[in-house]
Amino acid sequence: MKKEAENAAVQHSAAGQSDQNALLYQREGKLPASLYVPLALQHVVAAIVGIITPAMIVGTACNLPAEDRLLLIQSAMLFSGIVTLLQAFPLFGRIGSGLPVLTGANFAFVPVLNSIGGMYGIAAIIGAQFVGGFVAMLFAIFLKQLRKLFPPVVTGTVVFCIGLSLYAVAVGYMAGGTGSADFGSARNWIVALVTLALCIFFGNFTKGVTQLGSLLFGMIGGYVLALFLGMVDFSEVGSAAWVALPQFLPFGIEFRIDAIIPTGAMFIIAAVEMIGDFSSVSNGALGREPSLQELRGGILCEGLASTVGALFGGLPTATFSQNVGITTMTKVINKRVFACAAGILIVCGLVPKFAAAFNTIPMCVIGGATITVFSIIAMTGIRMLTKGGMTDRKATIAGLSLALGMGINIVSGSLAGPGMPAWITSIFGGSPIVISALMAIILNLTLPDPNDERIAEGVKVEAENREE
DSSP states (O other): OHHHHHHHHHHHHHHHHHHHHHHTTSSSOOOOHHHHHHHHHHHHHHHHHHHHHHHHHHHHHTTOOHHHHHHHHHHHHHHHHHHHHHHHSOBTTTBSOOSSOOEEEOGGGHHHHHHHHHHHOHHHHHHHHHHHHHHHHHHHHTHHHHGGGOOHHHHHHHHHHHHHHHHHHHHHHHTTOTTOTTTTOHHHHHHHHHHHHHHHHHHHHOOTHHHHTHHHHHHHHHHHHHHHTTOOOOHHHHHSOSOOOOOSSTTOOOOOHHHHHHHHHHHHHHHHHHHHHHHHHIIIIISSOOOHHHHHHHHHHHHHHHHHHHTTTOOOEEEOHHHHHHHHHHOOOOHHHHHHHHHHHHHHHHOHHHHHHHTTSOHHHHHHHHHHHHHHHHHHHHHHHHTTOOOHHHHHHHHHHHHHHHHHHHSTTTTOSTTOOHHHHHHHSSOHHHHHHHHHHHHHHHSOOTTOHHHHHHHHHHHHTOOO
């Protein structure tokens, strides 16, 4: 009798555990911390490099002192957590998608922000981002009408251009960071290539957390090597505070039209990319298309967060594709997992010592890790372009757009000759992305369409935009 009671208790316990596990695959439901904390940490591990690195790159491009770079990193982590929380629990039921996504500083903005920062400084970036967030919010409001301007041939061209334009950034970092005393040294390249090799190893020859966090673990290996080679300076960590609230306008703010236009264009492009992430996670983890309200709320949230974040030194945020991949693979969508991940990022953002520790990472380690990210961005663009086949029309649109955008960017001063207005140089000469995007949109609207590609895409967009 006693044995039967024990068996019944075991079965009851197993059933209870099974019920709790089942809640991982539902958006709602109370879970024990032992279940959701490890899964939340997995998301943070996969995202943390992508969250902090744009802040480090932009801070360096703006020649900011160490303490200001710490503020950028701190704000990047803080606002990544806040926006992730809003995406999981939409404000007023409207600002946020309600989908299982994690957000962070967006790599796609780096070329444009670097260009603005190099010309005008960090204050101009803050002003451009502040206005750009409103552009994203307007795009969200008129999403149904505007989205048809951005079929895969346009977005694929732009994403490919973003990846290509970031290669020079990664190689410059692998060499030690442009302007550094030992730029191009053997030591920098050894550390960078070891970091790259470790990222490739963890991403392709391991499984589980190490595969999902391949960039992080690759950077840890490169960091350890750099530490042994005397390339790491911990002096800033000791002097950094344990707790600090974000500062209002720590870098000031400056509004320049030639900075606002390319940044606003990037917010639209980023919004289109986010639609892809929202669609991927909704299809892969929820088994359905996202509603128009979910798409609109998600973009609205990112736009609002970028505008508010600019006032506190944060950079533009967007959904992270690597975390979309984790959610799609595991099917774990419970809100508590994402709330916990958001909480971890918020805590890190309020502790400057974390930011100071991240800021000790040598440039060559960052370059060795991020070149893999930038290559994936470029290849994602190619996949978008070739989906459904590479027709002559697609090849013409992508080829001409990239040729003009990349060509003008590579040839220094090509837009700065006699009779050329200075604003032309400022808007179109700093980054290839705006020119490539404009050319792709114009060519897609004007070139003959014998295969009805534009019509097919229009039908697809209308289907995806249907209200629930």
